[in-house]
Amino acid sequence: MGKPTGFIEIHRKKQPTRPVPERLKDWREVYLPYAQGELQKQGARCMDCGIPFCHQGCPLGNLIPDWNDLVFRDRWEPAIERLHATNNFPEFTGRLCPAPCEGSCVLGINDDPVTIKSIEVSIIEKAFEQGWVTPKAPLVRTGRKVAVIGSGPAGLAAAEQLNRAGHFVTVFEKSDRIGGLLRYGIPEFKMEKKVLNRRLALMEQEGVTFRTKVNVGVDRTIDRMKSEFDAMVLAGGAGWPRDLQVPGRELKGVHFAMEYLTLSNKRVEGDTISDADFITAKGKRVVIIGGGDTGADCLGTVHRQGALSVHQFELLPKPPDTRAADNPWPTWPNVFRVSTAHEEGGERVYSVLTQRFSGDDQGRVKKLHGSTVELVRKDGKMSFEHVPGSEFEMDVDLVLLAMGFLGPERQGLLENFGVKLTERGNVWRDANWMTSVPGIFAAGDMQRGQSLIVWAIAEGRSAARGVDLFLMGRSDLPAPLS
Secondary structure (H helix, E strand, C coil), rough: CCCCCCHHHCCCCHHHHHHHHHHHHCCCCCCCCCHHHHHHHHHHCCCCCCCHHHHHHHCCCCCCCHHHHHHCCCCHHHHHHHHHCCCCCCCHHHHHHHCCHHHHCHHHHHCCCHHHHHHHHHHHHHHHCCCCCCCCCCCCCCCEEEEECCCCCHHHHHHHHHCCCCEEEEEEECCCCCCCCCHHHHCCCCCCCHHHHHHHHHHHCCCCEEEEECCCCCCECHHHHHHHHHHHEEEECCEEEEECCCCCCCCCEEEHHHHHHHHHHHHHCCCCCCCCCCCCCCCCEEEECCHHHHHHHHHHHHHHHHHCCEEEEEEECCCCCCCCHHHHHHHHCCCCCCCCHHHHHCEEEECCEEEEECCCCCEEEEEEEEEEEEEECCCCCCEECCCCCCCEEEECEEEHHHHHCCEECCCCCCHHHHCEEEECEEECCCCEEEEECCCEEEEEEEHHHHHHHHHHHHHHHHHHHHHHHHHCCCCCCCCCCC
């Protein structure tokens, strides 16, 4: 603990951002780096608790107090060593993770928590700047071949760990570029794709092979995969979106969020997409249905495309500004949050149920019909009840459905591989991360359901150890936390 009184003397300071009028004109990242002196002060707020509850909040078990203190002491190289010991991709989590560690920070009991996430991303960016992050190919190869199916954070983490164990790893991706949701789900203003490309280049130099435009289970049969590889990891994510089954859903202009975000990201990457195929918010009245991170990603994208107006609907009531009595520390604080996209504009509307859409003679959506609902408890169960007289109509030109995901897509990969599913529709796996089919493992959202990037990386690492044990009978890869 570098400064015993730091948490008393120094207040939390948010990471600086670019001015809203400036950032709405481009797709570059919103956040700016801290001044080094200010970042060291933020590191000094860490109390190095005897029981660091930030570990409880972090699925990766990041050594948070260690690198907070090292940043305060201006010892950046040992800090990145501690950070990489548990996290393969801190440049991703430092930008995209909602920071459950901060929700568990002991300082958060009666003050603002430590800026753990901002310190994390600052460490890795300093390390890249200083040339401390270099390719680390394995000294010895085992001769075993492993296929990783899916190139999101879980697949990439599994691939890097298995490569470090000396196996020959090939990552298959059905899209035209590697990265999964990191590539096409995350807008550029949250993470510029040069950050992803930088890490992928390192992995290739370390010996990982990437194959794009290969839909395993469709383009390649399971028999062929089994003949070519000694083991496989299913890390295809939870890509089955939750739909809104209401009249008028079929109208033109009603789209899933990922359909919209993918096309936007492709165009920002430089792909040529015809105006007929592209979904744009320019000059349109937009409604985003869903108040989570995906909805916020749509919101920031809508702003940059020049929407005429935008409303973001949420079925649940507005969260409180501070923890409720039934939401005690160190559980995740269910409180009202303002993302950088919300800072840029738009109206957030809570306790709203969309009942139907209506359109014009060309079959395009023109109106949203909804009502207000109330969350009530009956017989120990929560339910939504319609508020009489609260019906309303709203003019719309574009509706984006950002209501989360139901689990992995069934057709193709999972059907053809014949793996067992759980009651929730996710891929079943045992304690060693193996599915019901010997030699086939699962990690990330495909077996967990929709979750956080930090869970995906943690499970990719855990599945990699399971594969290594299966192939070699022992493993020197880190043991999973749970």
